[in-house]
Amino acid sequence: MDADQELKSLKRGLKAVLLINSQGSLAISELSRGLDLPRTTAERVLMTLLAEGFVDRDPKTKRFFLTDRVRALSGGYSDDSWIAHVATPMLFETTREIGWPLIIATPAGEYMRTRLTTDPATSLNIHRRHIGSEIAMAVSSSGIVHLAFLDPEQRRIMLQILCESDDPDQVPARDPLRMRYALDHAQREGYSFGLDLGRERSVSVPILEHGQVKAVLVMVFMARGLTHEEVIRDFVPRLKTMAADIERLAFSDHHLPVL
Structure with missing residues (x-):
């Protein structure tokens, strides 16, 4: 050659x-x-x-x-260093207080990928997630929140990709009325329970960087342990506060290093 x-x-x-x-x-x-x-x-x-x-x-x-x-x-630089330095201690401390596992998820193609999980800090009999595990974007609470807070054109393209996916878990994306209702609710209320309402459930809120969705904060809970009403009343406000704290500590301009 x-x-x-x-x-x-x-x-x-x-x-x-x-x-x-x-x-x-x-x-x-x-x-x-x-x-x-x-x-x-x-x-x-x-x-x-x-x-x-x-x-x-x-x-x-x-x-x-x-x-x-x-x-x-x-060379050692990572744009996601905020996960280790800001989010990790905050999420583990909160999990020890509330008992439910927390997750940071980011998009990976058609899926939401776990970047951080506090599962090890809980003694609950739940499905253990690991860093790198993925869940379909069209049904998960994290996926619905990510889609809801995307730029409209990016959201349109992503929904089209999900509609054409061969993964059966992405089928809800082919129901425009159901998807629009879920996305409108997430945009309006700032959280989502997703469309997969099984024994284990989750609620998610966005983490924004200068108005753009950066990641999603997720709380996993058992359907028999908490109702949606209890989650909305007792946990969603705390999740939103945590997300705002992460945004302030990790992405605010006055926290950027002086070059």
Whole structure:
């Protein structure tokens, strides 16, 4: 391979990393379209990144997503350091007080991904979540809140993606009236219980950075332990206050470092 070919390969690899980062996850066909490459070339780019450990592939959906190794490219810088320095101590302290687990979730393609969980701080007999676990955006309380607080054009595009998804858990996105009601409620009230009302339930509120949704704060609870009315009365105000405290401590301009 000559120098020009090596540079082209490097550029394609870097562009692929940037595109996957912006979308959360990509299929080979999506990378091919996004970078205007032949499918075989797009596949070689992704397989190279896979071999080097910069991406991984979901065996079920066949979609590629970035791994933690990408962080090594940033020289120690992380835009999500607020999760460790601000959110983690706050969430664990609150879980010890209220008894219910708390989660920070962010979007990853069609799903909401757990970035922080206080499950280890509880003794409840619940489904244990781990960092990196995902849940369908169309049904989860975190997904509904994320969609509700997106820019309208981004929300329209994301809803279209969910409507076309092969994942059966995303089917509610194909019901525009049901989805519009859920999103309007989340926008108006500032919280959502989502559309999956099973034995274990959750309520979510947005975390905003300068008016844009940055992440979602989630509280998991048992249906037999709390009614929705009790959650709204006793916990939603506290969750909103926590979210506001995180926003103030992590994203306010006067807390930015002086360069």
